[in-house]
Amino acid sequence: MIEMRKKEFIYKYKYIFFPVFGAAALFLFGSVIMLLWNWLMPDLFGLTTITFWQALGLFILSRILFSGMGGKGKRSHRKKCRTHSGREEWMNMNPEERKEWFKKRKFAQWMEHKNDCFSDSDVKEKDGPDRE
Incomplete structure (x- = not known):
């Protein structure tokens, strides 16, 4: 009361x-x-x-x-960075999704100039190494 x-x-x-x-x-x-x-x-x-x-x-x-x-946005951004949710999301993407993610960002032009940006050594499959 x-x-x-x-x-x-x-x-x-x-x-x-x-x-x-x-x-x-x-x-x-x-x-x-x-x-x-x-x-x-x-x-x-x-x-x-x-x-x-x-x-x-x-x-x-x-x-x-x-x-x-700033205001409340900064605090929520810091909290979001600490959870590493973006990293988990990145690790669960396949190579095509990663390329699309880059194309949506400002550095898409830089990616187009770099042919070896997504070489086989940079991108690992979710299931493990390739088996023949």
Whole structure:
């Protein structure tokens, strides 16, 4: 019962709390960057001090450059890469399916120039070595 009330409260006032917490986080990050910059950079490298707004701009710029604008898609992509489902799918493909897979990708033109891309040593049969 109490947990239900908490969920209702958060759902009801989320449009107030999230912007307030977001603004507080931006103020905190900007202040910390400004204080660290003004404490370290002038003494170490002879640079000038910066204002709060310059520190906030530096934070936003570094966020864009080093971590991207991304969202939930990145996390799901990392999780997908860890499962190696693509590798299993590739191993279960026959040579014709592999050629079709390459043709659908951007490097299909490169594949056309390489005649030995799918040599017999690169592609193994599912059932094992060829028996005569």
